[in-house]
Amino acid sequence: MNDKRYMAIPPGAIIPGCLPKFKIYVLSSNGRHTLWARNGNEVSTKQITMLANCGPTEVFIDLEEEIKYEQYLETYLGNILENQGSSDEQKAAIFSRVSTNVVKDSFETSLGLGTMNMDALRRTQSLVKNALIFIAESNSLQALAKMIGHDYKTYEHATKVLWFTVAFLRDNPDVLEQIEPDYQAFDEVQKKEILKQCGVGALLHDIGKAFVSPKILNKDGPLTAMEWEIMKRHPLSGLAMLLDTETPAFVKKAVLHHHEDFCGGGYPMSLEGQNITILARVLRITDVFDAMTSRRPYKEALSPMKAAQIMIGTPAENNKLEDGSGQDDRDQGMRLCFDEQLLRKFIQFLGKVSYGM
Numbered sequence: 001m002n003d004k005r006y007m008a009i010p011p012g013a014i015i016p017g018c019l020p021k022f023k024i025y026v027l028s029s030n031g032r033h034t035l036w037a038r039n040g041n042e043v044s045t046k047q048i049t050m051l052a053n054c055g056p057t058e059v060f061i062d063l064e065e066e067i068k069y070e071q072y073l074e075t076y077l078g079n080i081l082e083n084q085g086s087s088d089e090q091k092a093a094i095f096s097r098v099s100t101n102v103v104k105d106s107f108e109t110s111l112g113l114g115t116m117n118m119d120a121l122r123r124t125q126s127l128v129k130n131a132l133i134f135i136a137e138s139n140s141l142q143a144l145a146k147m148i149g150h151d152y153k154t155y156e157h158a159t160k161v162l163w164f165t166v167a168f169l170r171d172n173p174d175v176l177e178q179i180e181p182d183y184q185a186f187d188e189v190q191k192k193e194i195l196k197q198c199g200v201g202a203l204l205h206d207i208g209k210a211f212v213s214p215k216i217l218n219k220d221g222p223l224t225a226m227e228w229e230i231m232k233r234h235p236l237s238g239l240a241m242l243l244d245t246e247t248p249a250f251v252k253k254a255v256l257h258h259h260e261d262f263c264g265g266g267y268p269m270s271l272e273g274q275n276i277t278i279l280a281r282v283l284r285i286t287d288v289f290d291a292m293t294s295r296r297p298y299k300e301a302l303s304p305m306k307a308a309q310i311m312i313g314t315p316a317e318n319n320k321l322e323d324g325s326g327q328d329d330r331d332q333g334m335r336l337c338f339d340e341q342l343l344r345k346f347i348q349f350l351g352k353v354s355y356g357m
């Protein structure tokens, strides 16, 4: 037996009626991987029930078929996230995996084009659409909470910013109303579309970093003045990439404004207060919150409580961020970066979902 050939996957990823194009194995009592569903076989509800009754927490695929598995997850993400038979933790892990892949591909395939790769944009739209109910209407944030303190990685960061942003907005329709004044008059389909576009903006807020060298992006220490100037171009590069796409204007503006500080002093335009588009003011909060609660090579992750205290400016802000996506290095704490009313709503929201507050 050679275990290196197999990769464990959660059984909740396999959905009756969806056709996996890879072989699936289970671990038999003698420790061997036994073929359970042949390549291309449709898995039936009966098979799934039998599997659940037998109680394995994992099934396996051939490691060589990992790409087929990734494609399967992306294609059937909507069905997988609606599957009543699997836990929120399993769904959260699957969603995070698919989303991270889509963001990574968006970065990599857009580089050199000078614009957003259209196929990547379609995949992003579809991903957010499929994940909307799971993110906005389940207890998925509690599953997300388990990912707190993980290492900061650009693509996973984008996924978590999407998650926080959509869940927060779903909980605060008054903020959605500021994004779209006719929001309350909209039907459910139109409301969903607005939320979806906000999610796309959250997922792509840093897409302009596709033009920043990985050496700078992944640098373990503080940036030099020159590197910092290059990094600060990313909101403008992001806007340029989205300019010729059908992305709504409020999303393009949010990408452009997501590093503007409420008190002025942000970049690229040093806008102030209400001149910063509302979705960007939300992203400023969710972006920094996730960056602060993620681990970096040069600093430990902060707890949600500590991050919230620093963001709201109470007291002793010694734990300022040194770089990355919450890149600000402020002597006076971070309070002036944010729309305080929005920040208070965000902290209330974290408390409501028991996100470690």
Ligand SMILES: [Fe+2]
Pocket (backbone or CB within 6 Å): 205, 206, 234, 258, 259, 325
């Ligand atoms: Fe950014």
